[in-house]
Amino acid sequence: MISVTALTKRYGPTTAVDGLTFTAPSGAVTGFLGPNGAGKSTTMRMIVGLERPTSGTATVDGRPYAELAAPLRTVGVMLDVRSAHPGRTAFRHLLAQARTHGIPRSRVDEVIALTGLEAVAHRRAGTFSLGMGQRLGIAGALLGDPGTLILDEPVNGLDPDGVLWVRDLVRRLAAEGRTVLLSSHLMHELALCADRVVVIGQGRLLADATVPELVDGTEGGSLEEAYLQLTAGAVQYRGGDVR
Amino acid sequence: MRALVRVLVRVPVRRTVAGHAGVTVTRVVASEWTKLAGLRAPVWVVVATVAAAAALAAVLGMFLRPGDGGSGATLVVSGHLLVQLGPLVLGVLVGAGEYGAGTATTTFTAVPRRLPVLAAQVAVTAVVALGTAAAAVAAAAWATAGVRAGSGLALDLGDGETARVLAGYVLSLTGVALLGLGLGALLRRPAAAFGAAALLLVVVDHLLATNPGRVTDTVRALLPGAGSRLLLDDAGLASLDAASLGPDLGPWGGGVVLGLWVAGLLAAAALRLRRGDVV
Ligand SMILES: Nc1ncnc2c1ncn2[C@@H]1O[C@H](COP(=O)(O)OP(=O)(O)OP(=O)(O)O)[C@@H](O)[C@H]1O
Ligand SMILES: [Mg+2]
Numbered sequence: 001m002i003s004v005t006a007l008t009k010r011y012g013p014t015t016a017v018d019g020l021t022f023t024a025p026s027g028a029v030t031g032f033l034g035p036n037g038a039g040k041s042t043t044m045r046m047i048v049g050l051e052r053p054t055s056g057t058a059t060v061d062g063r064p065y066a067e068l069a070a071p072l073r074t075v076g077v078m079l080d081v082r083s084a085h086p087g088r089t090a091f092r093h094l095l096a097q098a099r100t101h102g103i104p105r106s107r108v109d110e111v112i113a114l115t116g117l118e119a120v121a122h123r124r125a126g127t128f129s130l131g132m133g134q135r136l137g138i139a140g141a142l143l144g145d146p147g148t149l150i151l152d153e154p155v156n157g158l159d160p161d162g163v164l165w166v167r168d169l170v171r172r173l174a175a176e177g178r179t180v181l182l183s184s185h186l187m188h189e190l191a192l193c194a195d196r197v198v199v200i201g202q203g204r205l206l207a208d209a210t211v212p213e214l215v216d217g218t219e220g221g222s223l224e225e226a227y228l229q230l231t232a233g234a235v236q237y238r239g240g241d242v243r
Numbered sequence: 244m245r246a247l248v249r250v251l252v253r254v255p256v257r258r259t260v261a262g263h264a265g266v267t268v269t270r271v272v273a274s275e276w277t278k279l280a281g282l283r284a285p286v287w288v289v290v291a292t293v294a295a296a297a298a299l300a301a302v303l304g305m306f307l308r309p310g311d312g313g314s315g316a317t318l319v320v321s322g323h324l325l326v327q328l329g330p331l332v333l334g335v336l337v338g339a340g341e342y343g344a345g346t347a348t349t350t351f352t353a354v355p356r357r358l359p360v361l362a363a364q365v366a367v368t369a370v371v372a373l374g375t376a377a378a379a380v381a382a383a384a385w386a387t388a389g390v391r392a393g394s395g396l397a398l399d400l401g402d403g404e405t406a407r408v409l410a411g412y413v414l415s416l417t418g419v420a421l422l423g424l425g426l427g428a429l430l431r432r433p434a435a436a437f438g439a440a441a442l443l444l445v446v447v448d449h450l451l452a453t454n455p456g457r458v459t460d461t462v463r464a465l466l467p468g469a470g471s472r473l474l475l476d477d478a479g480l481a482s483l484d485a486a487s488l489g490p491d492l493g494p495w496g497g498g499v500v501l502g503l504w505v506a507g508l509l510a511a512a513a514l515r516l517r518r519g520d521v522v
Pocket of ligand 2: 040041
């Protein structure tokens with residue numbers, strides 16, 4: 001279970017995350033939604049200890065991430081930035097991660113096979129396409145067979161086959177009792193794979209509910225409609241009309 | 244060494260239980276080694292450093308005239324000014340490379356206590372730089388064997404002064420690698436780290452040299468470039484000290500100055516790592 005309590009992050013004058021409180025329970029896929037710049041990635045980076053909160057706390061299974069003895073075996077993380085050095089092969093990249101926890105080489109081969117990267121495992125990550133890089137990020141998240149997964153836009157750039165695979169994967173992981181927190185902008189996809197959603201806008205909580213609760217309370221009756229109504233006042237970057 | 248690292252980074256001492264699942268300092272060192280050996284650039288830097296040390300010493304040897312004085316050891320280490328670029332690049336690559344490539348997030352989600360990573364980078368860089376510098380000495384000795392025989396310059400490792408000069412060369416190159424690591428980890432941008440290293444090692448010293456005096460000479464003696472005193476023989480140290488109004492550092496004092504710079508920069512990098520965000 002992931003618990004975020006009154007979490008706040010300021011960068012100088014900008015407040016990226018503003019007193020955010022929610023939990024992502026185990027045994028469920030929690031969708032993490034919000035417009036561009038809402039603070040989803042920042043929240044995820046604070047949960048895994050990469051950024052220090054200005055105030056508030058975040059815990060995984062009741063403990064701050066940095067205090068976990070074996071973080072990769074507890075939490076699998078895939079963030080929205082490139083995860084591998086362009087000069088390193090996919091295999092070396094995963095092996096270096098695995099070595100910090102004494103995870104055997106055979107497990108590296110396993111996650112490579114699981115994400116369909118066997119053919120390119122010994123190619124430098126700099127030559128990878130967007131989707132191949134995403135698969136490598138997911139492979140890294142699965143390395144320690146963790147009970148909690150934090151995935152920032154995991155299907156971004158994946159082909160339809162990959163999208164379907166991620167959907168099945170996260171459903172299966174949740175069915176095994178694991179915690180999945182997954183951000184995405186694809187409402188149709190989330191409607192298919194998420195049990196609950198946490199919606200934020202400008203760093204603040206807008207909704208924290210199960211998907212049926214949210215959809216039933218909206219006229220129009222779709223997750224996309226519910227999302228658009230919730231975030232109507234919180235969109236910071238809006239496209240103009242095409243003339 | 245491991246005990247020291249443990250104390251420095253406050254990793255709980257755990258008996259190494261077979262199958263223990265978590266992060267240990269030894270494992271982080273293995274990971275950093277895997278990362279370094281998995282890139283092409285460091286391998287080329289090592290090869291180029293050894294080749295440059297041999298080539299420069301051989302070329303400078305060709306300009307020796309009989310009766311020039313000097314010693315075999317001084318000839319072997321004569322390429323130092325350029326050769327030190329190699330270890331510097333190595334250190335900067337290790338210290339700043341991850342940030343430049345945007346992949347520090349992977350490293351620090353695996354080791355969220357962070358400081359074991361810096362400690363492991365120090366260990367890996369020091370070992371690779373030591374090995375490279377030792378290979379550079381051997382290559383330069385081999386490349387100058389003919390010239391030394393022709394000019395009667397002995398290279399007797401049993402001679403205290405010779406041993407000190409060669410060991411000083413290896414130590415100063417290792418120190419420069421760690422200086423690069425400290426700057427890279429502190430500034431997190433390779434270009435900024437190289438710029439700062441050029442200032443500290445060369446530019447400031449040359450600017451101050453144009454205006455000699457007690458104050459400027461003292462400042463010059465306390466710059467990290469003082470580490471190059473380690474490879475001067477007795478005659479070289481004597482002529483340097485005769486021309487300077489600064490403090491008398493003796494044969495090893497320059498190495499201590501470089502060591503203090505390394506320690507200070509690594510401490511600053513550790514503080515930034517501990518306090519700040521990994522972006
Ligand atoms: N290192 C940083 N320095 C300054 N501002 C930052 C930094 N990182 C994020 N921000 C700001 O914080 C806010 C939230 O950004 P964040 O990346 O968390 O949004 P997001 O919800 O993930 O958006 P997207 O859907 O586009 O991925 C933005 O206004 C962003 O500009
Ligand atoms: Mg984002």
